[in-house]
Amino acid sequence: MGLGAYIAVSAILFTLGLVTIAARRNILYVLFGIEMILNAANINFVAFNRFNGDGMDGRMFAIFVIILAAAEAAVALAIVLNVYQLFSTTKPSDVDLLRE
Amino acid sequence: MLDQQKVFYGILGLAVLATLGWGMSTAGPAGLAFAGAASFTIGGALMCLWERSIVRSAFSLMATFCGVGVLFILLGADFVGMAQILIYVGGILALLLFGVMLSPPDMTERKLVRVGGGLLTMGLGVAWVAGKVAATVKWAALPIDQLPEPKSHAEEIGVAFIHPEQYVVPFELAAVLLTVALVAAVYIARRKMSDFVPEVASQQENA
Numbered sequence: 001m002g003l004g005a006y007i008a009v010s011a012i013l014f015t016l017g018l019v020t021i022a023a024r025r026n027i028l029y030v031l032f033g034i035e036m037i038l039n040a041a042n043i044n045f046v047a048f049n050r051f052n053g054d055g056m057d058g059r060m061f062a063i064f065v066i067i068l069a070a071a072e073a074a075v076a077l078a079i080v081l082n083v084y085q086l087f088s089t090t091k092p093s094d095v096d097l098l099r100e
Numbered sequence: 101m102l103d104q105q106k107v108f109y110g111i112l113g114l115a116v117l118a119t120l121g122w123g124m125s126t127a128g129p130a131g132l133a134f135a136g137a138a139s140f141t142i143g144g145a146l147m148c149l150w151e152r153s154i155v156r157s158a159f160s161l162m163a164t165f166c167g168v169g170v171l172f173i174l175l176g177a178d179f180v181g182m183a184q185i186l187i188y189v190g191g192i193l194a195l196l197l198f199g200v201m202l203s204p205p206d207m208t209e210r211k212l213v214r215v216g217g218g219l220l221t222m223g224l225g226v227a228w229v230a231g232k233v234a235a236t237v238k239w240a241a242l243p244i245d246q247l248p249e250p251k252s253h254a255e256e257i258g259v260a261f262i263h264p265e266q267y268v269v270p271f272e273l274a275a276v277l278l279t280v281a282l283v284a285a286v287y288i289a290r291r292k293m294s295d296f297v298p299e300v301a302s303q304q305e306n307a
Contacts, residue, residue: 028203062172069187071282
């Protein structure tokens, strides 16, 4: 399979992640969408690495992105737990403490 | 009135079969493997977007993450593929499932107008992203015809992480970042003592 096929998969996954963030009314779906977007970026890194001389830089970037995603998921979940304790909801639009 | 759920999964199944057939006919077994991984990836993401029950959405992400891992392995990045499956499916997905316990399933009806609008937006978005990428990539400079055989880089990656001239600084930074992020996550998410012991709460109020 050529580079184009991988880019197509990555583009579709990226857009699905974006639509998931925009369309669902729940903080957790925002997290799901972010994971999809990070995965799409990773596919691009590894695919370009493979089709551009098979070096190692793209893979290392992908590994660091995975590490960052793990840290991001942990912190985001802690924030969601806290928001739930404060507001008893997981809808992003209900969290409006600063709005008068 | 047809059940929306059945229609969605019927169309999804047909699309997966069509993709598998397309992969088999264009590139043989390698194409079949790619088509399988790609349809797992995109089918899982579609299901996550479609499902009303958040538990099903979370578990359908497992298909997405595994599919992406298989795509990495097909690209010759076996170490990254295994790390993807271990960290995403074993770690991040389990973490997200904790959050799922907070929210009730969304049982409202789907509005077909909104589904159609979403599909249209998605089509336009995919076209735009793919067009941008296609316009940016210098296709002529890529050695697509004489690809080297994929080889395992696991040893090289291990050395590169600790080699002073390669990735030791990002590696240590990642270690520090993980420590800080995880300690901070525990600190933010912990319950205060006063949530458990009423006397402590009244003492704090008096003080």
